Amino acid sequence: MxxxxxxxxxxxxxxxxxxxxxTPLEAARKPNLNKxxxxxxxxxxxxxxxxxxxxxxxxxxAILGYDPRVYYFGRGPFEAVGIGMDxxxxxxxxxxxxxxxxxxxxxxxxxxxxxxxxxxxxxxxxDIVLNGVRFSIKAGTGHRAALVLKGKNLSQEISDGDxxxxxxxxxxxxxxxxxxxxxxxxxxxxxxxxxxxxxLEGYPLNKERIKNSLPPANYLLVRGVGKLARFEPFxxxxxxxxxxxxxxxxxxxxxxxxxxxxxxxxxxxxxxPNTNLERKFKTAKEMxxxxxxxxxxxxxxxxxxxxGNFRGKKEFIEKIDKASKHFLNxxxxxxVVTADHSTxxxxxxxxxxxxxxxxxxxxxxxxxxxxxxxxxCAQKGCLGKITGLDLMPEILNLIGKNKIYGA
Amino acid sequence: MxxxxxxxxxxxxxxxxxxxxxTPLEAARKPNLNKxxxxxxxxxxxxxxxxxxxxxxxxxxAILGYDPRVYYFGRGPFEAVGIGMDxxxxxxxxxxxxxxxxxxxxxxxxxxxxxxxxxxxxxxxxDIVLNGVRFSIKAGTGHRAALVLKGKNLSQEISDGDxxxxxxxxxxxxxxxxxxxxxxxxxxxxxxxxxxxxxLEGYPLNKERIKNSLPPANYLLVRGVGKLARFEPFxxxxxxxxxxxxxxxxxxxxxxxxxxxxxxxxxxxxxxPNTNLERKFKTAKEMxxxxxxxxxxxxxxxxxxxxGNFRGKKEFIEKIDKASKHFLNxxxxxxVVTADHSTxxxxxxxxxxxxxxxxxxxxxxxxxxxxxxxxxCAQKGCLGKITGLDLMPEILNLIGKNKIYGA
Numbered sequence: 001m002x003x004x005x006x007x008x009x010x011x012x013x014x015x016x017x018x019x020x021x022x023t024p025l026e027a028a029r030k031p032n033l034n035k036x037x038x039x040x041x042x043x044x045x046x047x048x049x050x051x052x053x054x055x056x057x058x059x060x061x062a063i064l065g066y067d068p069r070v071y072y073f074g075r076g077p078f079e080a081v082g083i084g085m086d087x088x089x090x091x092x093x094x095x096x097x098x099x100x101x102x103x104x105x106x107x108x109x110x111x112x113x114x115x116x117x118x119x120x121x122x123x124x125x126x127d128i129v130l131n132g133v134r135f136s137i138k139a140g141t142g143h144r145a146a147l148v149l150k151g152k153n154l155s156q157e158i159s160d161g162d163x164x165x166x167x168x169x170x171x172x173x174x175x176x177x178x179x180x181x182x183x184x185x186x187x188x189x190x191x192x193x194x195x196x197x198x199x200l201e202g203y204p205l206n207k208e209r210i211k212n213s214l215p216p217a218n219y220l221l222v223r224g225v226g227k228l229a230r231f232e233p234f235x236x237x238x239x240x241x242x243x244x245x246x247x248x249x250x251x252x253x254x255x256x257x258x259x260x261x262x263x264x265x266x267x268x269x270x271x272x273p274n275t276n277l278e279r280k281f282k283t284a285k286e287m288x289x290x291x292x293x294x295x296x297x298x299x300x301x302x303x304x305x306x307x308g309n310f311r312g313k314k315e316f317i318e319k320i321d322k323a324s325k326h327f328l329n330x331x332x333x334x335x336v337v338t339a340d341h342s343t344x345x346x347x348x349x350x351x352x353x354x355x356x357x358x359x360x361x362x363x364x365x366x367x368x369x370x371x372x373x374x375x376x377c378a379q380k381g382c383l384g385k386i387t388g389l390d391l392m393p394e395i396l397n398l399i400g401k402n403k404i405y406g407a
Numbered sequence: 408m409x410x411x412x413x414x415x416x417x418x419x420x421x422x423x424x425x426x427x428x429x430t431p432l433e434a435a436r437k438p439n440l441n442k443x444x445x446x447x448x449x450x451x452x453x454x455x456x457x458x459x460x461x462x463x464x465x466x467x468x469a470i471l472g473y474d475p476r477v478y479y480f481g482r483g484p485f486e487a488v489g490i491g492m493d494x495x496x497x498x499x500x501x502x503x504x505x506x507x508x509x510x511x512x513x514x515x516x517x518x519x520x521x522x523x524x525x526x527x528x529x530x531x532x533x534d535i536v537l538n539g540v541r542f543s544i545k546a547g548t549g550h551r552a553a554l555v556l557k558g559k560n561l562s563q564e565i566s567d568g569d570x571x572x573x574x575x576x577x578x579x580x581x582x583x584x585x586x587x588x589x590x591x592x593x594x595x596x597x598x599x600x601x602x603x604x605x606x607l608e609g610y611p612l613n614k615e616r617i618k619n620s621l622p623p624a625n626y627l628l629v630r631g632v633g634k635l636a637r638f639e640p641f642x643x644x645x646x647x648x649x650x651x652x653x654x655x656x657x658x659x660x661x662x663x664x665x666x667x668x669x670x671x672x673x674x675x676x677x678x679x680p681n682t683n684l685e686r687k688f689k690t691a692k693e694m695x696x697x698x699x700x701x702x703x704x705x706x707x708x709x710x711x712x713x714x715g716n717f718r719g720k721k722e723f724i725e726k727i728d729k730a731s732k733h734f735l736n737x738x739x740x741x742x743v744v745t746a747d748h749s750t751x752x753x754x755x756x757x758x759x760x761x762x763x764x765x766x767x768x769x770x771x772x773x774x775x776x777x778x779x780x781x782x783x784c785a786q787k788g789c790l791g792k793i794t795g796l797d798l799m800p801e802i803l804n805l806i807g808k809n810k811i812y813g814a
Binding site: 375 | 771772798
């Protein structure tokens with residue numbers, strides 16, 4: 001039995017007056033998703049708990065069966081792994097923006113004029129060792145990068161350097177508690193950021209940018225610090241021989257990599273509304289020939305919700321529905337479709353409203369829920385209301401892979 | 408966004424043959440409550456957990472978001488605070504009946520002939536210090552009072568003095584474990600109760616009562632011992648600027664005060680079936696002009712259930728429905744209506760049956776539940792079945808005030 005777990009990020013929503021008080025999902029034409037719902041068992045899910053507003057990282061950990069209350073110590077490591085960096089349990093990682101500061105460290109631009117490639121600028125910052133801590137840095141997309149600290153006695157309990165606004169000075173990194181680890185980590189990171197500033201400031205590429213009236217990328221604005229926990233590999237935990245992830249955005253690849261999944265790259269998988277849904281769904285289906293478990297992540301429903309673009313969200317869902325035709329009538333495969341959290345257009349933010357969930361596959365208790373919608377799944381679904389941590393046990397149960405508890 | 412949380416104490420019930428197998432709530436004419444249900448999202452709730460029979464104190468703590476497994480060490484402190492006593496974290500408080508005992512401490516009357524005002528009798532007992540423990544006592548209604556012990560190393564792990572029946576001797580207070588704190592608390596309390604007996608026995612007012620063939624109020628029957636936990640203030644916990652409580656009964660005011668809410672006194676709010684519901688509901692609505700969060704407590708549905716008076720309970724619910732007209736079509740306000748527990752008339756006691764729950768306000772996922780009833784809310788409500796500890800997160804989520812967990 002194979003499993004395709006499809007997470008449509010930020011799918012859930014609230015009734016929208018302009019859509020006749022339907023949610024974008026309820027308003028969308030979605031014959032394929034509805035066919036799947038009709039052939040499956042439905043319900044609703046709160047990734048963390050009722051009413052709790054999940055982050056993108058914590059919700060995915062919970063859904064994949066890793067309690068974030070145990071395994072989550074900040075987002076940085078997943079982002080760093082997601083762009084191909086080497087992060088080990090205990091390492092500290094941070095997200096980085098290359099920004100522009102004045103001589104007095106006043107921030108002029110948090111994205112250095114949306115500079116497109118920072119790799120040439122930061123390559124000299126790589127592998128610097130200070131007080132026994134090794135710093136690695138790697139470029140992400142655009143002005144973004146990630147920074148990894150390897151060393152003994154490091155802590156994620158430090159403050160952000162990035163104040164998240166311009167017109168103010170950068171923040172010194174401060175320890176959040178009195179442990180020697182937090183103090184040491186803050187100190188050595190401040191030292192590194194100073195050194196980085198001096199190097200970046202004098203860098204010919206930056207001098208050239210100034211000459212061309214472009215803001216120099218002269219400061220590393222760090223945020224999202226985290227420490228990587230030690231995870232039991234996904235395949236071992238659940239008895240899969242191979243599992244993989246298909247995703248556009250780095251965070252989800254990072255989480256999958258940390259858990260020991262393979263990454264299947266799909267051309268045109270951008271994590272944006274223009275992503276190649278057709279190819280992603282088709283690839284997910286094909287990958288069940290090779291993998292026991294395929295984790296398919298679709299990002300843009302969340303971004304459209306955060307923009308408050310309910311028509312865009314509805315249309316994007318309709319595109320997902322078209323691509324979902326690849327999931328109809330699969331043999332020996334359980335198709336799970338759900339979301340990590342709601343992103344109501346009226347809030348333009350993640351929310352704790354439950355998300356719809358459906359599981360189709362041989363032998364499931366099909367119910368009277370014939371539409372893959374927030375309210376229909378809540379009112380008619382046989383799965384009831386579960387949490388993210390319940391999902392993997394439910395899936396393992398249906399495919400007959402869960403271990404007996406007791407005798 | 409404002410919130411009115413309405414707790415109808417003991418509202419839930421079981422089908423009653425004389426009401427054509429409907430519950431009092433199902434049998435009641437309640438057009439306004441049903442209108443609210445239709446415009447809102449519904450569900451059912453167990454304050455503590457499925458099947459668990461909650462006390463009045465533990466259920467309210469849970470519903471307001473304070474896990475009683477962490478914050479509950481007995482009822483006494485809430486009762487003491489509710490009648491205006493000063494209780495600090497770590498203090499021990501007990502409920503007191505002024506009763507009548509014979510010379511051999513045999514109890515003749517647990518309420519001293521339902522004596523109406525005990526303040527003149529107990530005022531000399533106030534501020535007595537024994538072994539470094541200061542005793543404060545204050546009259547409640549009728550024969551009732553509360554007793555507070557302030558001192559170092561005190562414990563709530565002691566037995567009741569009140570055997571809850573007459574014709575037997577009063578109980579000596581015993582430590583429930585071997586800690587020095589429990590031993591010390593039992594000892595000093597026994598010493599105080601002896602001293603109080605001697606003072607009360609010789610008190611002219613009591614001699615006068617005997618002369619008038621009234622039982623003297625000569626013994627402090629103590630019960631409901633508790634230690635006050637340290638609570639994070641409600642407003643800080645949830646980011647409200649101001650919150651208030653409207654209640655007739657002392658316990659609920661006590662809980663609200665301990666959590667840092669203001670008490671809004673309403674003339675005619677008695678906590679009895681004769682309470683001025685009209686004025687309580689109207690005041691709750693008006694208070695949303697001043698307060699972010701209004702906790703409205705209605706007591707008598709519980710007492711009527713405990714009397715097994717199902718017709719009275721139905722009629723009282725119909726009066727609540729009339730007063731609920733003030734909650735129709737409110738702007739920028741979430742109206743939450745639920746109960747702390749069921750008090751089925753057939754049991755004449757609290758039960759663990761879930762209670763109906765509805766939340767109305769802008770943007771909620773209205774469902775097909777058009778009646779505010781136990782079974783309708785369970786079968787058609789989109790909120791599903793939640794626990795008391797889930798309620799505040801659900802409310803905060805809907806009003807957009809819950810913090811993100813993760814990033």
